[in-house]
Amino acid sequence: MKKSTISDPFKEAREGKGFGEMNDQNDPVKMVLGHKDVRKCAHNWKTFQSGGEEVGRIVVPSEVHIREIRQIPFEVDPPEHKSYRDLVDPWFKRPLESSYQASLSEIINEVVDEALDKGVIEVVEGFSLKLQSRALTLLLNIPYDEADLWISWGTHVFRSEDTALDGDKANILYDYIDAQIDKAIANPGDDLYSVLLASEVNGKKMTKEEVKGVLILTFAGGRDTVINAVTNSIAYFADHPGSLDRLRAEPEIMNTAIEELIRYFSPLTQMGRVVTEDTQVCEHAVKAQSRISMCWASANRDERVFDRANEVVLDRKVNPHVAFGFGTHNCLGATHARQIMKILLTTLTQKVKSMEILDCKENIEDLDEFKRKVGYDSINVKFNKL
Amino acid sequence: MAKITFITSDGKTKTVEGTSGSVMELAVQNKIKGIDGDCGGVCSCATCHVHVKPEQWNLTGAPDELENDMLEFDENVSEYSRLSCQIKVSEDLDGLELTVAK
Known part of the structure; x- marks a missing residue:
């Protein structure tokens, strides 16, 4: 097995009973595994809710004990959800603008050039974290230098080495966002904080707490996921030099290649919901107030939908993956993420001849019944100039 | 060359011309409101959903199984729904x- 391989630990359970069970901090989760069942549950926001009383419970592992602020629009259900989503959607589509793409291209060229100059680089800290943090300054529309602080926080804002969740570390982020909101109130600009503070939803001005909820979502949702997508892309192309050559020769397959890599990586393994009424998933009873999760990573390997599901097929034309979720709460940051992938892959084809994985330590998520590789804790890669 | 007319949610009508690619790409090039094509046309995002006029259903044909599955859980779906990324522009349209x- 190549070092870049991300295998599918869910196959047997998905094709058998259709679900898995995970005990998460004594609040069990029934993991829905099949593509169709996952989409069906994501669609049914009334029975499988995001906006319940207990903030943080839909995240797996649960953030009930480390977070009190509701993430917006993510932890709000329709119909209220729509007003918030309509407010933030245009802002999160800014990555489609050419000026945004030009700035993003500068950021990505800088990290690729640095990797080529150094020759050997630890990609997670030395490449992906920098790229992700600097790109986030564009999404928030704040100065580039602000990324230095975020980079200094390290890869895990919510986790320490030894625990999945760390309240003290999470507080660093929450306190930082509070301070930034106060700064924006004192001195409004054209950044996301200021724009949200000046916005109204349903005729009511956005509160500080609501603004904080949008920002926490933006920071948390786009950190590990982007870092893993970028790192896994480097690992994949290092292991498959022919694929990098092919992308160089056939830039017209860029779009299908991006969607396929995102399907294969599925940087967010799963997302939970709270069940509002006694019902069934996969012909199995689930009780009101219990939790389910939609396992995007499993759905994306479902052989009933994807031929050669465990292979990366760069020109896969029909690819109904759910790596960005599905339905009402699909990923708000997807436009930003897709632009990062597009510019990263383009820059690699322009500047990098080949890459070589020297050594790596895999990041394996412990999901009780399943162990899933989601990326790397560290990976040393040699970059060769074109 | 095919002339294709889009009717958007604000009641506006826009007719555009195309020769190749998908109907979604044609719509995005012409900035048709409500057609985003986020996934670039791989049938993953359902942001290119259109309703075909019933009497023109034979022009586009019905969705295949995977497209149908995507539409099944989409909002505002009708029996004449298609994802426009899966419709190829041709003179027949x-x-x-x-x-x-x-």
């Missing part, structure tokens, strides 16, 4: 009228 679902 000349005169087609599509109502944007979003």
Whole structure:
């Protein structure tokens, strides 16, 4: 097995009973595994809710004990959800603008050039974290230098080495966002904080707490996921030099290649919901107030939908993956993420001849019944100039 | 060359011309409101959902199984729903009228 391989630990359970069970901090989760069942549950926001009383419970592992602020629009259900989503959607589509793409291209060229100059680089800290943090300054529309602080926080804002969740570390982020909101109130600009503070939803001005909820979502949702997508892309192309050559020769397959890599990586393994009424998933009873999760990573390997599901097929034309979720709460940051992938892959084809994985330590998520590789804790890669 | 008309949620009508690619790409090039094509046309995001006029259903044909599965859980779906990324522009589509679902 190549070092870049991300295998599918869910196959047997998905094709058998259709679900898995995970005990998460004594609040069990029934993991829905099949593509169709996952989409069906994501669609049914009334029975499988995001906006319940207990903030943080839909995240797996649960953030009930480390977070009190509701993430917006993510932890709000329709119909209220729509007003918030309509407010933030245009802002999160800014990555489609050419000026945004030009700035993003500068950021990505800088990290690729640095990797080529150094020759050997630890990609997670030395490449992906920098790229992700600097790109986030564009999404928030704040100065580039602000990324230095975020980079200094390290890869895990919510986790320490030894625990999945760390309240003290999470507080660093929450306190930082509070301070930034106060700064924006004192001195409004054209950044996301200021724009949200000046916005109204349903005729009511956005509160500080609501603004904080949008920002926490933006920071948390786009950190590990982007870092893993970028790192896994480097690992994949290092292991498959022919694929990098092919992308160089056939830039017209860029779009299908991006969607396929995102399907294969599925940087967010799963997302939970709270069940509002006694019902069934996969012909199995689930009780009101219990939790389910939609396992995007499993759905994306479902052989009933994807031929050669465990292979990366760069020109896969029909690819109904759910790596960005599905339905009402699909990923708000997807436009930003897709632009990062597009510019990263383009820059690699322009500047990098080949890459070589020297050594790596895999990041394996412990999901009780399943162990899933989601990326790397560290990976040393040699970059060769074109 | 095919002339294709889009009717958007604000009631506006826009007719555009195309020769190749998908109907979604044609719509995005012409900035048709409500057609985003976020996934670039791989049938993953359902942001290119249109309703075909019933009498023109034979022009576009019905969705295949995977497209149908995507539509099954989409909002505002009708029996004449299609994802426009899966419709290829050709002369046969000349005169087609599509109502944007979003």
